[in-house]
Amino acid sequence: MQEVVEVPLSVDERWDLIDTISKQTVEFGAYKHTLKDAIAELTVKPLTGIPVAIAVIYGFWSFFCDFAGTLFTDGFMVRLFDEHWLPWLQSVFPGGLGNPIYALMVDAGHIEDGVLVASDNCFEAFGVLTSGLFVPFGVVLWAVLAFYLIFAILEDMGYLPRLAVLVDTVLHKIGLHGYAIVPTFLSLGCNVPGVTAVRPLETRKQRFMMITLLSVFVPCGAQIGIMQDLVPELMGWIFLTLVIGYLGFGFILNKIVPGKSPEIIMDVPPYQMPTFKNIMSKLWIRTSKFLLVAVPFVLLGCLIVGLMYLTGAMDWLVAVFGPLLMGWFGVPSETVAPLIAGFLRKDLAVGMIGGLMEQGIMTTFQVFTSVVLLCIYFPCLATFALMIKEENWKELLGSLASLVAMVFIYGGLIHLVGIMLGVA
Amino acid sequence: MKILLMGHPNVGKSVFFNRLTGAKVFESNYPGTTVDFMKGWMRVEGEDVELIDVPGTFSLEPKDKAEEVSVNMLEENRDCVVVCVLDASKIERGLYLALEIIEKGYTVVVALNMWDVAEDKNIKIGVEKLEQILGVPVVPTTAVSGEGFKELVSRIKEAAPVKIEEIIKNAGGGGSAAVSG
Numbered sequence: 001m002q003e004v005v006e007v008p009l010s011v012d013e014r015w016d017l018i019d020t021i022s023k024q025t026v027e028f029g030a031y032k033h034t035l036k037d038a039i040a041e042l043t044v045k046p047l048t049g050i051p052v053a054i055a056v057i058y059g060f061w062s063f064f065c066d067f068a069g070t071l072f073t074d075g076f077m078v079r080l081f082d083e084h085w086l087p088w089l090q091s092v093f094p095g096g097l098g099n100p101i102y103a104l105m106v107d108a109g110h111i112e113d114g115v116l117v118a119s120d121n122c123f124e125a126f127g128v129l130t131s132g133l134f135v136p137f138g139v140v141l142w143a144v145l146a147f148y149l150i151f152a153i154l155e156d157m158g159y160l161p162r163l164a165v166l167v168d169t170v171l172h173k174i175g176l177h178g179y180a181i182v183p184t185f186l187s188l189g190c191n192v193p194g195v196t197a198v199r200p201l202e203t204r205k206q207r208f209m210m211i212t213l214l215s216v217f218v219p220c221g222a223q224i225g226i227m228q229d230l231v232p233e234l235m236g237w238i239f240l241t242l243v244i245g246y247l248g249f250g251f252i253l254n255k256i257v258p259g260k261s262p263e264i265i266m267d268v269p270p271y272q273m274p275t276f277k278n279i280m281s282k283l284w285i286r287t288s289k290f291l292l293v294a295v296p297f298v299l300l301g302c303l304i305v306g307l308m309y310l311t312g313a314m315d316w317l318v319a320v321f322g323p324l325l326m327g328w329f330g331v332p333s334e335t336v337a338p339l340i341a342g343f344l345r346k347d348l349a350v351g352m353i354g355g356l357m358e359q360g361i362m363t364t365f366q367v368f369t370s371v372v373l374l375c376i377y378f379p380c381l382a383t384f385a386l387m388i389k390e391e392n393w394k395e396l397l398g399s400l401a402s403l404v405a406m407v408f409i410y411g412g413l414i415h416l417v418g419i420m421l422g423v424a
Numbered sequence: 425m426k427i428l429l430m431g432h433p434n435v436g437k438s439v440f441f442n443r444l445t446g447a448k449v450f451e452s453n454y455p456g457t458t459v460d461f462m463k464g465w466m467r468v469e470g471e472d473v474e475l476i477d478v479p480g481t482f483s484l485e486p487k488d489k490a491e492e493v494s495v496n497m498l499e500e501n502r503d504c505v506v507v508c509v510l511d512a513s514k515i516e517r518g519l520y521l522a523l524e525i526i527e528k529g530y531t532v533v534v535a536l537n538m539w540d541v542a543e544d545k546n547i548k549i550g551v552e553k554l555e556q557i558l559g560v561p562v563v564p565t566t567a568v569s570g571e572g573f574k575e576l577v578s579r580i581k582e583a584a585p586v587k588i589e590e591i592i593k594n595a596g597g598g599g600s601a602a603v604s605g
Contacts, residue, residue, distance in 0.1 A: 008527055009523070009527060009588060014520060014523055014524070015520070017523065017591070017592060017595060018516050018519045018520060018523065019516075020595045020596065021519065021554070021557055021558075021591075021595050022515065022516050022519070024550070024553055024557070024595070024596075025549055025550040025551075025553045025554040025557070026515055026516075026547065026548070026549050026550070027547070027548040027549075027550075028546070028547055028548075029545075029546030029547065029548060030546060031545065031546060032546065034544065036544075155452040155454065156451070156452060158454065160452075160454045161454045161455070164454075182454060196459055196460075197459065199459040199479075199488060199489040199490040200433070200455070200459065200488055200489075200490050201488065202487055202488045207489070266455055267432075267433065267434060267455050269434050269454065269455070270541055272568070275568065278451055282451075
């Protein structure tokens with residue numbers, strides 16, 4: 001007697017079956033070329049697509065600067081914090097200048113001609129209640145809101161896959177796929193969702209490269225917001241430096257990391273009208289996530305750095321690492337403090353550079369170098385925690401090793417270029 | 425009872441999930457929005473049912489980490505009902521995944537989503553005929569506007585596992601698959 005065994009269909013048999021089914025059920029009518037199709041083509045064909053992409057990104061950036069920077073931060077928040085909040089706290093908080101609790105919470109002050117003087121802005125004051133609140137609520141919140149508003153609209157329309165098609169050729173040169181633009185863009189908001197979005201990349205090599213490049217070269221929205229507020233005139237150079245680093249080190253990583261970078265085929269979905277409800281709900285989820293994660297870390301960062309100054313630990317670190325920073329990267333030894341804060345929050349760290357700028361101990365080129373260094377030297381704690389989750393230990397070590405190598409090579413290179421141009 | 429939402433990337437599974445559970449999961453118009461599964465609760469005829477939004481996958485042979493999550497989810501929930509979300513304007517490739525899931529013996533309901541896009545593209549689908557061949561409920565839906573959801577939910581209870589041989593027979597030949605050996 002023969003036993004009947006069930007065998008799953010082979011791939012061909014399954015397609016044959018689908019063919020018979022669809023012949024009986026699906027009817028393809030004449031295809032009409034719609035306005036939607038016309039727009040879709042305009043944004044994908046290089047000749048028109050590249051200008052459109054530039055216009056979109058330029059529009060994005062202008063909105064970001066005008067809405068977050070000019071309107072909210074400069075127009076309202078800086079005045080609120082520097083002219084009202086800070087003087088008020090300085091007048092009512094017990095202790096006064098020189099008192100350790102006062103220094104931690106309100107204003108550490110700084111030495112000018114051998115005299116300890118009070119700060120007149122919230123970048124410099126560096127207390128938990130001053131800088132600690134000014135950085136997230138005065139600057140970063142508005143940047144994050146502006147970023148995610150535009151990003152959600154682009155996302156829901158379906159523009160990102162089209163951008164992916166456009167940049168596909170360039171990214172293939174560094175072993176990545178056009179899809180890499182999606183995690184990159186997401187990382188410009190926050191590296192955490194960016195690193196998660198790496199999963200659809202096919203090989204371990206691509207995922208490893210992508211995570212490493214994201215965590216090193218892509219600054220987050222919080223960081224961009226505060227950089228824009230602090231050094232708007234340097235933003236072009238900063239982005240250029242980061243893009244060159246991203247592409248250059250991507251190229252090198254692609255050569256030295258074993259594995260394949262196969263083509264992946266991605267659907268380009270039809271354009272859709274974004275719905276107000278979905279945009280608002282995304283904006284709410286993302287912004288509230290930012291507030292929940294960022295604010296405690298910023299406050300904690302302020303406290304830790306403040307304590308390190310008070311206990312003398314910071315002076316010790318400055319003495320130990322100062323020569324390396326000065327010699328190799330060409331930045332003043334005081335940059336140690338922001339670099340320490342950068343482990344926790346990059347936005348806070350950039351804010352501290354603002355404090356150093358106000359005290360006049362940095363040249364423009366040093367500000368530029370230290371801001372770039374802050375971007376690339378270590379992912380923030382939240383991103384690092386996620387890297388531990390997403391990568392195996394070998395890849396994690398690899399990421400960290402590449403990170404250290406990139407920071408030293410690139411940081412040194414920037415210093416060298418500065419010396420040759422005579423600005424360092 | 426557990427319900428799994430499965431389908432290709434970017435066919436609107438997350439929109440389904442949000443509509444059915446009232447939860448807030450990210451919806452974006454690009455493939456790969458959901459890379460990890462999401463759980464929520466919905467009501468089917470007065471009963472609380474767990475709904476799982478699974479990352480998009482093209483087939484049951486995973487090609488990346490997000491697809492691995494989907495296939496594992498399916499294997500871990502052998503007794504679930506799978507709502508297979510298809511892009512009605514690209515029905516053939518969606519059917520491939522649906523057939524794979526049916527072959528594994530799962531209870532399947534087919535949602536022909538993006539029905540509006542298919543209409544725009546002048547694609548006509550004989551829903552009743554398709555239902556007759558597949559032997560599982562087939563419901564046209566437009567997730568972004570919410571059309572077809574009531575019917576979809578009301579028909580989940582009808583669904584039952586189907587043998588692939590039945591489908592081949594209903595389709596009137598084509599693949600001569602049931603091999604005896």
